Each structure stands twice: as structure tokens, then as C-alpha cells.
Amino acid sequence: MSKLQIILGAGGSGKTEYLIRKALQEAGKDYHRQIYYLVPEQDTLAMQKRIVSHSENQGKGILNVDVLSFQRLYYRAFENTNQKSPLSLDEMGKMMILRLILGKKKKQLSYYQREAESLSFVEECKSQISECMQYKVSPEELRKCAEKSKRSITRAKFLDLAYIYEEFLLYLSKTGRITEEGLADQGISALWKDNTLKDSILIFDGFTGFTPIQLLCIEVLMERAGELYFSLEFSGKNISALGNGKKRESLFYLTEEAIKELYQRGEKLGVEILSPLSLNEIDSRTGEARPEGALLPRFEKIPALQTLVEGFLQGENQEPETKEEQSPKTESMDKSKPYTGGVYPSVPHGISIIEATNISKEVEEACSHIRYLVEERGYRYQEIGVVLPDVELYRDAFFQQGRKFAIPLFLEEDIKLFDSPFSKVLRSALEVMEKGLLYDSFFRYLRAFPYRDMEEEDRIDALENEARAKGLKGKSAFRSLFQEESLLEADALFSLLEENEGSHSLKERIESLESFTERLMALFQLEEEAIFLKNEGMDSLSQSLERSVSQIQLLLSKMKEGLGGIPVNKKEFSAFFDMALSLEKLRQIPATNDQVLVGDLTRSRFHNPKAFLFLGLNAGLIPLPPKKKSLFTEEEKSFLRQEHCTLSPLAWEESYIQEFYLYHAFLSPKEELYLSYPLRIPKGRGGISPILQEVLRLFPKLKIRKLDREIQEMQSFSQAKASLSKELPKLCKKEALFRSEEEVLPYFQLESFQLLHSLWQKEEYKKDLEKLLDAVFWENRHLPLSKELSKELYGEKIRGSVSRLEGLNRCAFFHFLRYGLHLQERKEAEIQAFDLGNLYHKLVESFFKKVKEEKLKGEVLSEHFQEYLNHAIAESEQDPEFAPFLEGGRNQYFLHKFKENAKTILWALERQLSGGDFQVEALERDFNYDSDSLSFRGRVDRVDSYLDEEKNYYLKVLDYKSGNTDFSLDLLKAGLQIQLPLYLSILLEEEKKRHPDYKLHPAGLFYFTMDNPNLSFKGQTEEELFQEKLKASRPKGLINGDKNIIFRMDRELKGDSLLLPVKEKNGSIEEKGSVAKEEKILAMLSYVRERVEEDCKRILEGEKAISPIREAMDKTACTYCPYHSICGFDPNLPGFSYRSLEKGEEEAIWDEWIEKYRKKES
Incomplete structure (x- = not known):
């Protein structure tokens, strides 16, 4: 008959020490008797080292002591019984099989039919089926539970999962495959035949509890082995009640459950159950009784932790009064009754609590403390452990501060293959294959290759600019980019696309991806990236990178062997590959022994470091949030448990389990416990965690160090x-x-x-x-360029267009970047407002070119309007700039809008011309302006003229605008609206030279908005709507107040003009707003000439101040400026502010200009 004994003890009581001594003593008595020392998988290597180096191990060997995990025990049984070790399906294999089943059988589902093929559902389904297999819940049991459920949704969910589960098991049976859970079943069968187990000793150490499959294995071992010892954590002294199942203590809930399960199975099998041994009362090294109040072995240098052992959350949490599965109303750590024992009477030596403002400051202080421990107290890095509630949240901060303080860190986390650089290249290539050759996806692929030199980067930038400017689409278009010089990465991608054009099965697509991978291996600069990671202090990541490539190749091979024959399209293949990468993980291997281990609360194993740093004890991080989503709700899992189908712990049980892990972590260190929390965390509440408040309750004299209220000791210059x-x-x-x-x-x-x-x-x-x-002490100082540098940038003479000067007057720094440094925005082949504007310009030009050629006016022009309109649109469609309108649904909408607006625009312009006596003099008239300091070129959209019998020659200029533009004296005076006045001034000058016998007069300057005005319909007649539309289309600007000129522009003027921005009253014209006397207009043109010369002088003197102007409440020079990321203008910073647009009385402005004009003329 075999024997079973439970070894109990608090953290630090020496349970492992006792069991190692027990194993070595028994091993020395009989070398033919096998001792199996079982620990969790991640502890096997550390335990082997500990046993070999133990002081009681005289021979420094473990001849008949085997350190195993449950899985290794199964493989040892296969070996001992001469069975071939079966290959089990990994998580990726399970998901691919389920994806295949759901694709074919989704119509058989009721509740999950819609989401059956989504990757998130497949993953949740895989987890739920694995859980059922692990807890020995069959499809038939799920169906029985469904029949008993009164809720239709719950019934449908159970039936759907039972169907998927059954199909999954059927597929495994047909293909001869097994899962890891199936491997355990075969391993348990092998244990029955393993003769080495006879009379053996089995020691289970480091487990917090056992799964149903592990308990089945233990049952076999109870029948086969001689003695079984189990170490479990328990800090109380009353051990006689343990295992009777009558009540639970929240902190040791796992221990309670494990003892109950072991005792029930032992009693059923007739195992001799020995009295539990409590190391809280017995010394683990000598076996003698521990004196009352004596410190546990681990806490000899940090005695305050003994208080945690005896008092941490020791109030009794009552079991829920309702059914077992009902969760408590409040979390256990908030409802525990106060501990009635003593609290620590003085300031605890070796325990500290730190409050930081944020995670970055918290990690900085922790790294500073690690540096202090190493430099001042002589610690090795490997003697320090750091635990985090959320490794991902803290990762970047730790790498950054680790580099700053030169601390070698080993961050214990699985690296997803999905995130490796090589995966990014493959995924970006598959994105091109799935979505087609578009410049976003194509250049994302090219840029996925890491560590290019500057020359290669510049070439790719130039290629992208060219592709965007041309609007390239399709393989032939992109191949044209590489006609002069090929790019190997692009060639490899083109080959992949060609090979996949005729592929249909998963195997064929994988083979093409394998060929692509082989071509990339020569291009992928793994060595450079590995060196970079090492220089950044990430040695472990560097090693993982090199392994990731072979891992991906192995992954493709497994996918091909597993499900190679199934047909998949490009989108499905891309989804399969992403799914496989997201499941595969690379376990990191420490690059050196002497590193600080940084891990999480539940998975990481800290082997009693000297100093233990627990960060993130914020109320938003501790208690930990639920680990993963489940297909079943808490209520549904409770119902299953009622029907004897127990699955993973419920939420209230998880809270007990979490408390235990926290308790275990706090008792880990031998010399120092460092606790900290940030006040603020991303997307979460702040403040101190309730678990930390429990620590403060036990240590009332322990004060929190608040970093924002003290000057920290500096550990580095940085x-x-x-x-x-x-x-x-x-x-x-x-x-x-x-x-x-x-x-x-x-x-x-x-x-x-x-x-x-x-x-x-x-x-x-x-x-x-x-x-x-x-x-x-930096501030925005308006320091100009030197005259020598200005001359180098701009030359001795300013050249360009008038809009350049308007840009200068909006912001001198804009002018410096655009015309001095020649920084330009990237051109893209997509329709924008200015593209439509260009087309409207050409449309109007084509229309009035025909009018000018035919010399039509008045009613005759109106009669030919539709003919000329059709001609203008047909001619526009032949223009190369029109081509983008013919591609894509969005551009087709623009085409429709363009034709609709064109009719209204040309109708309004035709009415305005035919309503007067002016004729089109010139279209797209070019101008050149030269002086000592500048040389400008310009073009005015249209010039109209009228010559009367007395050789008075009237000229007006018209500028077509895409946006709404009004004439403003304030803007003109500020130099922001000088283009059209300057053109009119130059036009008058040039026409005077051409016609010396004519008397030249400025008739006006106008801005015409090329748009279709929106009018509200309020029951107007057709004639009234016609007049409203014509009035809304009037040009804006400045018009000569001579009524003879105005009536030549609108022959039928009466009251408000429908053609001009003027108003007639009793035969006279009101001189206000848009109307000005001729002398005023000439004075204005003179001012513009002077302003242009002054602006050129400012450029040559090197003005480049970051001083944008505010034109209106909602419009500044920065509104559409592309250079904001360069200048960094912020009105909230010292030295930065907007210039206000000077606003004056119109008459005062006119008087000022007229005075200067008269002086100049005289």
C-alpha cells in the first residue's frame, strides 16, 4: 500500500529545503529505488541545479533522482515502456482545424453562425474546447446540460459548442492526430506499464493546485508508487481541519481544494494517508520543533516579513451562502475582516513603499534603486527580481531606463512571432498579394526591410514620390519604376504575385511563400539588426530575432503538412498566416546569468532573490483584470458546475487565487521588499491598490515615499x-x-x-x-539671415510670382522655407480642390476663346450658349488632367459635380458679359514685371475692354477663384491681396505703350467664384429664382465709380444690379463698398507698386521671422500651412504670437493713398 503525506508551510518556511533533503536521504539509502521530483515545467532546470549543488548532496550528482514536470513524466513513461513518443497538435494546429470545420459546418450552427469564421471566435472556440478536454467535459455532457437549461440562448450556445467539439474530435480520430490533452491520456496509460514506478518515491513541489488531468495522473501514481509527498502553502497552525471541505479560507483556497482532492482520491484507492507535516512548527533543516515566535528561515535578515506571513488577509472570508457557483457581491480582498493579531510595532527594516506620479517615473526610481543595490550594497543583478502586473504596459519604460542606468534586464515574456521583423516583411507582401499593387501597400512592403542605408532610403522615398505623383496602380505600372535600375526586394515581390495568380490550395500558396522566403533570406540583414538590439541592451531579443526566421520556416512547413490540401483564396491565406503568427511565440533565453529578471505575477518563477521589487500596485492594475474572454458567461459556467461539469475557476475564485499569488510574491525576498505604485496609468483609474493598504495596516509606522515631494538621489548624469x-x-x-x-x-x-x-x-x-x-533660455528671436546668405538663397534679384510676396506677408518663415530652402509638399495623384479649379479655368478659357474668335456679344451670344458649353466640356475631357476623373467611384462623383457646376458657372459668366458692352480682350494674359530688385511673371484669367468714340479705353481684369474671395482694403494694405491690383497696374502700363493715342482707364478688378450657389426655395417664381441665382453669382471686387462705365457693364441696371456688386438709385451710383472713384483706384495701384518693392527689399535683407498673421477669427497663416512641424509655432510659448490684421476706416486708407499718389504725380 502506498503512502501519502502533505507538507505544509508558509512562504519562507523551508518546504523545498525539507523535500530536497528528504529526496537526497532516500536516494542514498537505496540506489535502485527511483525518486521522481515533480515541479512545474519552468522550474525543472533551476531545481536540478539546486539539488546538484545542495550541501547534503555529497556526490554532487542525482543518479536515482529525476527532476521532471508532468509532461516530462509522460515522455519518460513512453521511453521506459519502449513506446514511440506521439506528436501532439499545437495551438496553431487546433485553430486551423477548427477554422476548416467552421468554414464547412457553420450552417449547422444556430447561435454562433454569423461569427463562425472570424479569427477571434475561432481562438475563443479553441480555448473553450481545450478547457473542456482539460477538465474532462465531453460533448455529450454539454448536450445534457443544454437540455436542462431553461434559457434558450444558453441552450443554443451549449449545443453549438458540443457540435463543434464533436466534429473536432471526429477530425482528430480520422486523421490520427492528438492534442496535448490527448497526449496526457496516452501518457497516463503508459504510466500503468512503467515498472520503474514500483515502490518509487514521488515528490510534488512548487504546485499551487492540480488540474483534473493531473489528478488522474496522480491517481495512477498512487496505485503504482510507494510514497507520495506534496508541498502546499499554508501559514496557519490549525491544520487538522484542512481537507474536510467544510469551509474555505480565501488566501489558501487553492491549498484547501488540492488537499480535498488528494484525500478523496487517496481514500478511494485505499492509500495510507499520513498526518500533515507543518513546517511552521518544525525546522526544515533539523526536524526539531520551532521555538514559539522564532523567525522562519528566509526572514532572518528581514524579520518584518514574518508579520505578513501571520497577518496578511487572514480574516475569514465566508463561503457564499447561496449555491457554490454564485460569486460574492464584493471582491474578497475588499471584504476580508481585519486581522485580530498584532501589527508590526516599529518601522519595518527592508520594506519600502514608493509613490510616483506616473509609470515612467516609477520605473526610473526602481532602476535607480537597482543601481544603488549593485554599486553600494554589492548585490549581483541576478539576486534582484522585479514583478509587474502588466509586462506589456511597462516594457518600453523598462528598456528605456535599463539603457540609461546600464542595467542588464531579462524581461520574461513570450515574443509573438507576429511582431518579429521578418514576419512584418512577409505580412506586408501578403497584403500586396491580397489587396493588389497600390502605392500604400507596395511601399509599406519596401519599408518593412530594416536597417537600410541612407542612400537606399532616399531612393525609396524618391520612388514613392514618383508613384504618388503618377497615381500608379497595377503590376505593369509599378514595374515601370524599375526600368533603369532594378530593386531585388521588388523583383521578389513581383515573382510572388505571379506564382500566386494560379494557386488555389493552401499547399501551393505556402510553397510560393517558401520560395519568396528563400529569396528574401539573402536580402534580410539579420546580422545588422541583431547588433542593433545588442547595442540597445536587448541581448535576449537579439537571440530571439535570429531564431524567428527558422521558426517561421518551420511554421510554414507545419501548415503545409497539416492542412495543405484545402482550397484557400488570397484573403483566407493571409488570414491563416496572421492567425498562425499570432499563436506562435518565441521563448527568450537569458543571454547571461547575471541579469535582473523582470516578470509577471503568475507565470514567472523568482527563486527567492535578495531584493524583490513589486511595481504597479495601482488600484487600476491590482486586482488584475480577467485574463481572457470566454464563450460562456459566469452564470453559464455556474450552471455547468451545478450539473457536475466543472470548468476553470469562476471570477470570485480567481480573486482568491490572485490574493494567494500576491501573498506568495510579497514573501519572496531574503533581504528587501520594494513596493511602488504610479498615481496615473494610461486609460485607467489611479490611486493606491487595496492590497497595498493591507500592507500599510500591518505596518502602521511604514511611511510612503512620495517622489514628487522630495529630491531624489541621482544615480547617473542622464x-x-x-x-x-x-x-x-x-x-x-x-x-x-x-x-x-x-x-x-x-x-x-x-x-x-x-x-x-x-x-x-x-x-x-x-x-x-x-x-x-x-x-x-531659448526664445523665438526674429533674427534675419545675413545679406550674404540671402544672396546665396535668393540671388541678387527676386524672381517668381506675386503670390510669393503674399506668402511673405502672411509669414516670413513660410517664405523662407518655400522659396529659400525649396521645401515642397509631396505630390499625390488624387483629385483635390485645386485640380477642380484648374479644370474650371480651362473650361472657362475654352468657352470664351470660342466667344472671342466668333466676336459674339449680346443676344447672339446667348443663343449660342449651349453650343459653346458642349464644346468647352468636350474639349476639357480631352485634357490629360481630366483622366483621373474617369477612375474610381469617388472621382466619378467629382465628374458629375464638375459638369453640373460648369453649366451654372458659364451661364453666369455669359450673362455678365452679354449684359454689357465690354468684349473679351484677352484670355490667360501673361505679364512680366521687371525692376532693379525683382522680376515677376504673372497671368490674369481674363481681360475685358471697351473703347468709346472719344478713344477712352476701359480695362477690367477678372480672376476666377475656386473658393469664396472678397475684396478687402485691409488685406490689400497688409500685402495679402496685391496680385490682381498689380496685374491691372501692369496691364494699364503695357496697353498705354501699345495704344499711345488712347486714354486708359481702370474699369475694375473682379474675383469670380466658380461654384454653383445654393439657394433656398420659398415659393419663388421661375423668373425670381433666375434673378436670385444670377445675383448670387455676381463677381466681387472694386469697380470704377464712373456711371458711364458701370452702365457699359450692365445696360439694364436699375436698383440692385444682377451682374455687378453695385446699386443704382435715381440714375446715380452709390459710391461705397465695391465702388470707388478712378483717382482712388489709381492711388491704390500706386501703393501696390511701392508695396511690392518694399517686400522685395525685406526678402533681400533676410527677413525670416516666425510671425504668422491672423486674417480672421477662424483663419490664420497657419491654417493651411504645411510647415507647422518644422517651425513649431505655438502661441502659448514665450516669443510666439500672431500678428493682428490692421483694420482701419476705409476713407482714412483711401485718403492716405491719395495723398501719396498726388505727391508722386506732382
Whole structure:
């Protein structure tokens, strides 16, 4: 008959020490008797080292002691019974089989039919089926539970899962495959035949509980082995009640459950159950009784932790009064009754609690403390452990601070193959295969290759600019980019696309991807990336990278062998590959022994480090959130448990389990426990965790160190520099310069200035500090370029267009970047507002070109309107710029809108011309303007003229605008609307030379908005709507107030003009708004000439101030500026502000200009 004994003890009581001694003593008695020492998988290597190096192990060997996990025990049984070890399906294999089943059988489902093929559902389904197999719940049992359920939704869910589960098992049976759960079943069968188990000793150490499959294995071992010992954690002294199942203590719920299960199975099999041994009362090394109040072995150097052992969450949490499966109303850690025992009477040596403002500061302080432990207290890095509630949340901060403090870190997390650089290249290639050759996907693929040199990067940038400018689509279009010089990465992609054109099965697509992978291997610079990661302090990641390539190749091979024959399209193949990559993980191997282990609360194994740092004890992170989603709700899982189909723990049980892991973690260190929490976390609430409040309850004299209220000890220059960067700007504000000596003197007593003074004495820090001080006292100074540099950038004569000067007057820095440094926005082949504007310009030009050729006007012009309109649209469609309108649904909409608007635009322009006596003089009239300092070219959209009998020659200019533009004297005076006035001035000058006998007069300058005005219908007649539409289409601008000229532009003028922005009253014209006397217009044109010369002078003198103008409340020079990321303008920063548009009385502006004009003329 076999024997069973439970070894109980609190954390630090020496349970492992006792069992190792037991194993070595028994092994020495009889070398033919086998001792199996079972531990969790991740502890096997560490336990082997510990046993070999133990002081009781005289021979330093383990001849008849085997350290195994449950899985290794199965493989050992296969070996001992001469059975071939079966290959089990991994998680990826399960998902692919389920994906195949769901694709074929989804119509058989009722509740899950819609989401059957989504990857998230497949993954949840895989997890739920694995859980059922692990807990020995069959499809038939699920069906029985469905029949008993009164809720239709629950019934449908159970039936759907039972059907999928059954189909999954049927597929495994047909193909001869097994899962890891199936491997355990075969391993248990092999254990029955393994003769080495006879009279053997089995020791189970490091387990917190056992799954149903592990318990089945233990049942076999109870019948086959001689003695079984189980170590379990328990800090109480009353051990006689353990295992009777009458009540649970929240903290040791797992221990309670494990003992109950072991005792029930032992009693059923007739095993001799020995009394539990409590190491809380017996010394694990000597076997003698422990004196009352004596410290446990681990806590000899940190006695305060004994208080945690005896008091941490020791209030009794009552079992739920309702059925077993009902969860408590509040979380267990919030409802535990106060511990009635003592609290620690003094300040606890070796325990500290730190409060930081955020995660970054928290990690910085932790790394600073690690540095202190190593440099000042002589710790090795491997003697320090760090535990985190959320490794992903803290990862970046730890890598950053680890580099800063030169700390070798081993972050214990699985790296998803999905995130490896090589995977990114393959996934980006598959995206091109799935979506087609578009420049976004194509250049994402090219940029997925890491560590190109600058020349290669510049070439790809140039290729992308060219592709976007041309709007390339399709393979032939992209091949044209590489006619002069090929690119191997592009060639490999083109080959992959060609090979997949005729592929249908998963195997064929995988083979083409394997060929693609082989071609990439020569291109992928693994060595450079590995070196980069090592230089960044990520040695473990560097090793993982090199393994990731072979792992991906193995993954493709497994996919091909498993489901190679199934047909898949490109989209499905891409989804399969993403799914496989997301499931495959790379376990990191420590690059060296001497590293700080950074891990999580439940999976990582910390072998009693000297110092233990627990970060993230924030109320939003601890208690931990649920680990994963489940197909079943808590209520449904409770119902299953009622029907004796127990699955994973319920939420209230998880809270007990979590408390236990926290308790276990707090008792890990031998010399120091460091606890910290951030006040703020991303997307979560802040504040101290309730579990930390429990620690403070036990240690009332322990004070929280609040980092924002103290000057931290600096462990590195980079830390000191960061502190100075934060503190000095607060103390060195402008107003400090005007304070008295008595007011300023206290500043120099502050820690920040003392630190600055101390560092300034060291020569190696001076250059960095000078840069820091320059940054602290930097402000936006309007320093111009030197005249020599201006001459180099702009030349001796300013060239360009008038819009260049308008850009200068909006913001001089914009002008410097655009025309000095020639920075341009990337061109893209997509229809934008200016594209439509260009087409409208050409349409109008084509229409009026025909009018000018035929010399039509008045009613005759109106009669030919439709003919000329059709001609203009037909001619526009032949223009190369029209081609993009013919591609894509969005552009087709623009085409429709373009034709609709064109009719209204040309109708309005035709009415405005035919309603007067002016004729089209010129279309797209080019101008050149030369002076000593500048040479400008320009083009006005249309010039109309009228010549009367007395040779008075009237000229007006018309500028077509895509957006709504109004004439403003304030904008003109500020230099923001000088283009059209300058063109009119040059036109008058040129026409005077051509017609010296004519008397030249400015008739006006107009802005015409090329748009279809939106009018509200309020029961108007057709004639009234016609008049409203014509009135809404009137041009805006400035018109000569001579009524003879105005009536030549609108022959039928009466009241409000339908053609011009003027109003007639009793035969006279009101001179206001858009109407001005001729002298005013000439004075304005003279001002514009002077303004242009002044602006050129400013450019040549090197003006480049970051000083944008505010034109209106909702419009500034920055509104559409593409250079904001370069200038960094922020009106909230010192030295930055908008210039206000000067607004004056119109008459005052006119008077000023007329006075200057008259002086000049005289």
C-alpha cells in the first residue's frame, strides 16, 4: 500500500529545503529505488541545479533522482515502456482545424453562425474546447446540460459548442492526430506499464493546485508508487481541519481544494494517508520543533516579513451562502475582516513603499534603486527580481531606463512571432498579394526591410514620390519604376504575385511563400539588426530575432503538412498566416546569468532573490483584470458546475487565487521588499491598490515615499540632466530677471541650482550643460539671415510670382522655407480642390476663346450658349488632367459635380458679359514685371475692354477663384491681396505703350467664384429664382465709380444690379463698398507698386521671422500651412504670437493713398 503525506508551510518556511533533503536521504539509502521530483515545467532546470549543488548532496550528482514536470513524466513513461513518443497538435494546429470545420459546418450552427469564421471566435472556440478536454467535459455532457437549461440562448450556445467539439474530435480520430490533452491520456496509460514506478518515491513541489488531468495522473501514481509527498502553502497552525471541505479560507483556497482532492482520491484507492507535516512548527533543516515566535528561515535578515506571513488577509472570508457557483457581491480582498493579531510595532527594516506620479517615473526610481543595490550594497543583478502586473504596459519604460542606468534586464515574456521583423516583411507582401499593387501597400512592403542605408532610403522615398505623383496602380505600372535600375526586394515581390495568380490550395500558396522566403533570406540583414538590439541592451531579443526566421520556416512547413490540401483564396491565406503568427511565440533565453529578471505575477518563477521589487500596485492594475474572454458567461459556467461539469475557476475564485499569488510574491525576498505604485496609468483609474493598504495596516509606522515631494538621489548624469530639464525652466522665467537681489538669492539655495553648480565643476559635463542652458533660455528671436546668405538663397534679384510676396506677408518663415530652402509638399495623384479649379479655368478659357474668335456679344451670344458649353466640356475631357476623373467611384462623383457646376458657372459668366458692352480682350494674359530688385511673371484669367468714340479705353481684369474671395482694403494694405491690383497696374502700363493715342482707364478688378450657389426655395417664381441665382453669382471686387462705365457693364441696371456688386438709385451710383472713384483706384495701384518693392527689399535683407498673421477669427497663416512641424509655432510659448490684421476706416486708407499718389504725380 502506498503512502501519502502533505507538507505544509508558509512562504519562507523551508518546504523545498525539507523535500530536497528528504529526496537526497532516500536516494542514498537505496540506489535502485527511483525518486521522481515533480515541479512545474519552468522550474525543472533551476531545481536540478539546486539539488546538484545542495550541501547534503555529497556526490554532487542525482543518479536515482529525476527532476521532471508532468509532461516530462509522460515522455519518460513512453521511453521506459519502449513506446514511440506521439506528436501532439499545437495551438496553431487546433485553430486551423477548427477554422476548416467552421468554414464547412457553420450552417449547422444556430447561435454562433454569423461569427463562425472570424479569427477571434475561432481562438475563443479553441480555448473553450481545450478547457473542456482539460477538465474532462465531453460533448455529450454539454448536450445534457443544454437540455436542462431553461434559457434558450444558453441552450443554443451549449449545443453549438458540443457540435463543434464533436466534429473536432471526429477530425482528430480520422486523421490520427492528438492534442496535448490527448497526449496526457496516452501518457497516463503508459504510466500503468512503467515498472520503474514500483515502490518509487514521488515528490510534488512548487504546485499551487492540480488540474483534473493531473489528478488522474496522480491517481495512477498512487496505485503504482510507494510514497507520495506534496508541498502546499499554508501559514496557519490549525491544520487538522484542512481537507474536510467544510469551509474555505480565501488566501489558501487553492491549498484547501488540492488537499480535498488528494484525500478523496487517496481514500478511494485505499492509500495510507499520513498526518500533515507543518513546517511552521518544525525546522526544515533539523526536524526539531520551532521555538514559539522564532523567525522562519528566509526572514532572518528581514524579520518584518514574518508579520505578513501571520497577518496578511487572514480574516475569514465566508463561503457564499447561496449555491457554490454564485460569486460574492464584493471582491474578497475588499471584504476580508481585519486581522485580530498584532501589527508590526516599529518601522519595518527592508520594506519600502514608493509613490510616483506616473509609470515612467516609477520605473526610473526602481532602476535607480537597482543601481544603488549593485554599486553600494554589492548585490549581483541576478539576486534582484522585479514583478509587474502588466509586462506589456511597462516594457518600453523598462528598456528605456535599463539603457540609461546600464542595467542588464531579462524581461520574461513570450515574443509573438507576429511582431518579429521578418514576419512584418512577409505580412506586408501578403497584403500586396491580397489587396493588389497600390502605392500604400507596395511601399509599406519596401519599408518593412530594416536597417537600410541612407542612400537606399532616399531612393525609396524618391520612388514613392514618383508613384504618388503618377497615381500608379497595377503590376505593369509599378514595374515601370524599375526600368533603369532594378530593386531585388521588388523583383521578389513581383515573382510572388505571379506564382500566386494560379494557386488555389493552401499547399501551393505556402510553397510560393517558401520560395519568396528563400529569396528574401539573402536580402534580410539579420546580422545588422541583431547588433542593433545588442547595442540597445536587448541581448535576449537579439537571440530571439535570429531564431524567428527558422521558426517561421518551420511554421510554414507545419501548415503545409497539416492542412495543405484545402482550397484557400488570397484573403483566407493571409488570414491563416496572421492567425498562425499570432499563436506562435518565441521563448527568450537569458543571454547571461547575471541579469535582473523582470516578470509577471503568475507565470514567472523568482527563486527567492535578495531584493524583490513589486511595481504597479495601482488600484487600476491590482486586482488584475480577467485574463481572457470566454464563450460562456459566469452564470453559464455556474450552471455547468451545478450539473457536475466543472470548468476553470469562476471570477470570485480567481480573486482568491490572485490574493494567494500576491501573498506568495510579497514573501519572496531574503533581504528587501520594494513596493511602488504610479498615481496615473494610461486609460485607467489611479490611486493606491487595496492590497497595498493591507500592507500599510500591518505596518502602521511604514511611511510612503512620495517622489514628487522630495529630491531624489541621482544615480547617473542622464538622470540629473532630466531633473534639471524639468526644474530649471520653472525657476528661470523672464520675470526673475527683474527681481531684486534679496528675491533672487533664495533660488540659489534650491537643490536644482546646487546640482547644476556641482555638475558644472566637472569638465566632462560642461558641453551638455551648455546645450541644456541654451534650451532653457531659448526664445523665438526674429533674427534675419545675413545679406550674404540671402544672396546665396535668393540671388541678387527676386524672381517668381506675386503670390510669393503674399506668402511673405502672411509669414516670413513660410517664405523662407518655400522659396529659400525649396521645401515642397509631396505630390499625390488624387483629385483635390485645386485640380477642380484648374479644370474650371480651362473650361472657362475654352468657352470664351470660342466667344472671342466668333466676336459674339449680346443676344447672339446667348443663343449660342449651349453650343459653346458642349464644346468647352468636350474639349476639357480631352485634357490629360481630366483622366483621373474617369477612375474610381469617388472621382466619378467629382465628374458629375464638375459638369453640373460648369453649366451654372458659364451661364453666369455669359450673362455678365452679354449684359454689357465690354468684349473679351484677352484670355490667360501673361505679364512680366521687371525692376532693379525683382522680376515677376504673372497671368490674369481674363481681360475685358471697351473703347468709346472719344478713344477712352476701359480695362477690367477678372480672376476666377475656386473658393469664396472678397475684396478687402485691409488685406490689400497688409500685402495679402496685391496680385490682381498689380496685374491691372501692369496691364494699364503695357496697353498705354501699345495704344499711345488712347486714354486708359481702370474699369475694375473682379474675383469670380466658380461654384454653383445654393439657394433656398420659398415659393419663388421661375423668373425670381433666375434673378436670385444670377445675383448670387455676381463677381466681387472694386469697380470704377464712373456711371458711364458701370452702365457699359450692365445696360439694364436699375436698383440692385444682377451682374455687378453695385446699386443704382435715381440714375446715380452709390459710391461705397465695391465702388470707388478712378483717382482712388489709381492711388491704390500706386501703393501696390511701392508695396511690392518694399517686400522685395525685406526678402533681400533676410527677413525670416516666425510671425504668422491672423486674417480672421477662424483663419490664420497657419491654417493651411504645411510647415507647422518644422517651425513649431505655438502661441502659448514665450516669443510666439500672431500678428493682428490692421483694420482701419476705409476713407482714412483711401485718403492716405491719395495723398501719396498726388505727391508722386506732382
